[in-house]
Amino acid sequence: MxxxxxxxxxxxxxxxxxxxxxxxxxxxxxITPTPMPDASWIVTSPDVAExxxxxxxxxxxxxxxxxxxxxxxxSNAKPLAQKYTGHQFGHYNPDLGDGRGxxxxxxxxxxxxxxxxxxxxxxxxxxxxxxxxAVLRSSVREFLASEALFHLGIPTSRALGVFKTSEAIxxxxxxxxxxxxxxxxxxxxFGHFEYAxxxxxxxxxxxxxxxxxSHVLQLATDVHLTIQDKTLAMYKAVISSTAELVxxxxxxGFCHGVMNTDNMSILGITFDFGPYGFLDEFDSKHICNHxxxxxxxxxxxxxxxxxxxxxxxxxxxxxxxxxxxxxxxxSQFEPTLVKAYSALMRQKLGLTQNDKGDQVLLGEWLxxxxxxxxxxxNSWRLLSNFNGNDDVFIDHFIDREAASKWLTKYKRxxxxxxxxxxxxxxKMRAVNPKYILRNYLAQQAIKAAEAGDNSELExxxxxxxxxxxxxxxxxxYAQTPPDWSKDLSISxxx
Numbered sequence: 003m004x005x006x007x008x009x010x011x012x013x014x015x016x017x018x019x020x021x022x023x024x025x026x027x028x029x030x031x032x033i034t035p036t037p038m039p040d041a042s043w044i045v046t047s048p049d050v051a052e053x054x055x056x057x058x059x060x061x062x063x064x065x066x067x068x069x070x071x072x073x074x075x076x077s078n079a080k081p082l083a084q085k086y087t088g089h090q091f092g093h094y095n096p097d098l099g100d101g102r103g104x105x106x107x108x109x110x111x112x113x114x115x116x117x118x119x120x121x122x123x124x125x126x127x128x129x130x131x132x133x134x135x136a137v138l139r140s141s142v143r144e145f146l147a148s149e150a151l152f153h154l155g156i157p158t159s160r161a162l163g164v165f166k167t168s169e170a171i172x173x174x175x176x177x178x179x180x181x182x183x184x185x186x187x188x189x190x191x192f193g194h195f196e197y198a199x200x201x202x203x204x205x206x207x208x209x210x211x212x213x214x215x216s217h218v219l220q221l222a223t224d225v226h227l228t229i230q231d232k233t234l235a236m237y238k239a240v241i242s243s244t245a246e247l248v249x250x251x252x253x254x255g256f257c258h259g260v261m262n263t264d265n266m267s268i269l270g271i272t273f274d275f276g277p278y279g280f281l282d283e284f285d286s287k288h289i290c291n292h293x294x295x296x297x298x299x300x301x302x303x304x305x306x307x308x309x310x311x312x313x314x315x316x317x318x319x320x321x322x323x324x325x326x327x328x329x330x331x332x333s334q335f336e337p338t339l340v341k342a343y344s345a346l347m348r349q350k351l352g353l354t355q356n357d358k359g360d361q362v363l364l365g366e367w368l369x370x371x372x373x374x375x376x377x378x379x380n381s382w383r384l385l386s387n388f389n390g391n392d393d394v395f396i397d398h399f400i401d402r403e404a405a406s407k408w409l410t411k412y413k414r415x416x417x418x419x420x421x422x423x424x425x426x427x428x429k430m431r432a433v434n435p436k437y438i439l440r441n442y443l444a445q446q447a448i449k450a451a452e453a454g455d456n457s458e459l460e461x462x463x464x465x466x467x468x469x470x471x472x473x474x475x476x477x478x479y480a481q482t483p484p485d486w487s488k489d490l491s492i493s494x495x496x
Contacts, residue, residue: 013065014076019115020097022189023080023211029194030082033104035072036124036134038167043067044138044451045145045459046163050185054118054162055111064270067165069106070120070183081106083126087200088193088264089314091298096200098193098264099128102136105189115217117189118162122181137171138164138180142448142459144275145182147333150439150466152270156250157243158272159186178452186271188218192315193264197316203244207321211236214268233322236268237331241312245335248308249342252301253350253433255281255378259291259492261299261307263314277492280438281378282483292491341347350382352430355418363415366408374400377482379438386430389423422463422479435469436480442487443479 004433023030038144044059060066068074083100090098102121109116121144122136141164151158156382162183169179198207215221215232219239227235227317247270251258258265267273279290286302294300312335316328323331348356349363371381376399390393392409399405419426439462449460465476473479 012032013063014069016041016076016078016107016109017360018076018078018080019110020080021108021115021213021217022084022105022117023082025217025332026210028203029085029197029210031085031099031127031422032080032082033123033126035075035081035104037073037119038071038124038179040168041067041071041073041165041181044142044163044166044180044456045141045463047145047149047161047404047463050160050162053111053160054109054116054185055113061163066425071165071167071181072123076107079107081123083128084189084194084267085128085197086191086264086495087193087197088192088262089196089311090262090264091296094196094200096197097128097130100126101129101132102126102134103184104187111204115187116185117187119186119189120181121184122179123190125317133171135169135171135179137173137177137179138166138452139448140276141180141182143278143444144184144470146439146447146463146466147275147278147442148184148272149463150469151256153467154254154435154438154469156256157247157270159184159267161185186268186269187272188214190214190218190268191273192266192268192311192318194268195315195318195338196263199321204321207318211319216484222407233319234327234331237316237319237323237328238334240268240315241331241335242307242338244312244340245338246270247272248305249339249367251304252276252343254438255301255348255369256364257281257288257290257299257301259294259299261304261311263311264405266308266315279441279492282440283375284368284378284381285375286368286372290492297438305339308339314441320485343429346433350430351385351412352421352426353415354421357415357418363408363411366411370399370401370404370408373404377433379479380482382434383436383480386427386434389427432470436472437465437469437476439466440483440487441490441492442483445487445490459470 043061051060069076081104083104085099087096087098102123103119103121106118106120122141125134145161145164148158148161152160162185164180164182167179170176171179194210198210211229211233215236216223219236221235257279265274277291281288288301289297293298312332316332348360353360384398395409396402396405443462447462450458465473465479
């Protein structure tokens with residue numbers, strides 16, 4: 003491993019904690035970060051800095067960037083790479099772990115416990131054949147996605163910022179080196195439990211459950227709780243949060259793209275962004291990852307894959323739970339998902355009353371969008387502005403007759419609602435965003451940043467902070483994507 007030049011910063015006073023290092027050292031490799039040359043900020047999130055209760059100077063004081071970039075150490079830091087395994091495209095891989103990421107430390111703030119993690123920090127024992135670095139393209143994409151999802155109300159990791167370096171990184175082409183500083187309450191993944199299980203290490207598995215139950219999920223503690231009780235409570239919580247997360251993905255048209263078990267957070271948050279994408283034209287079978295040749299992680303497969311992953315987690319917990327307990331827990335996934343998804347879609351339709359025909363109405367709406375290849379986000383926003391002008395609505399569709407028939411059914415359904423039109427539309431606009439992170443918008447911002455111009459990136463970031471607001475000065479960011487955007491190819495490469 004490369005090491006720093008020995009420079010130690012006494013200018014940064016952070017009360018770092020190290021619960022993972024102290025309790026799960028068997029699943030860690032302690033690393034001296036590899037220094038990154040000529041680090042400079044590309045984009046930052048003052049909101050996340052405030053969440054972490056960092057000083058206003060965090061983005062101007064060079065001592066912080068020296069630490070993030072591995073050019074200085076803190077006396078109370080214990081940087082480490084986590085070891086885990088997981089199923090990738092359905093196949094178990096024992097050789098996984100933080101191959102380019104380091105957990106620098108943990109902060110306890112008034113808002114909770116937060117990991118500070120750098121992605122692109124250099125080689126670790128788990129890098130396999132990788133260089134441990136990341137590029138500007140993938141780092142900016144994860145920054146934008148995590149912050150965009152947060153402001154949409156979708157559980158996600160956050161990002162403090164992205165900085166670039168003077169390193170040239172070889173991927174499919176030579177690219178600009180960069181690093182993401184990721185923030186979340188824990189980096190524990192399904193794959194951590196799989197590692198302990200496939201090592202036949204029940205003691206480690208129990209330690210991991212204890213840590214996750216009390217420290218990560220902070221579930222109710224009682225001296226009389228057995229390890230089986232804690233495992234059961236933890237598993238139920240993960241199934242519930244995962245089901246609710248995927249319901250939001252489906253409602254907002256978000257495709258994760260690579261739902262391997264090592265990319266599934268135990269917190270039920272969106273995690274490890276790779277070839278993600280929001281739907282443009284509605285296609286329930288959309289595949290956003292060009293490396294996913296079988297369509298395993300297609301948009302409409304996400305709920306089923308989440309359940310498959312939860313089964314894999316359950317298998318890893320099988321030394322601590324009975325078969326009946328596992329089965330009973332897993333049986334709650336579908337009803338939890340359906341309840342959450344139905345509630346979200348009813349809100350998006352502007353329906354407050356529960357009517358037995360709502361599922362059919364929704365299904366016909368989605369069929370209309372799919373057969374006419376209408377933009378998912380813009381179509382919902384159009385519906386959120388429907389005030390009785392049939393022509394504006396019908397003109398949005400190719401099959402005007404089908405659109406007219408559906409609209410007649412929708413207006414009939416609205417008659418049983420108690421809200422007046424303006425109240426209904428206001429509620430709908432609060433759940434149907436006008437602005438989402440479209441791949442072509444991200445690509446334009448990335449290209450400009452690679453050329454040294456960060457202004458488009460900053461502007462897009464600001465727009466995405468208020469996705470439900472009209473923001474008329476940024477109307478162009480809500481337009482239907484240009485035809486050339488369909489040719490954008492997104493893969494796992496980072």
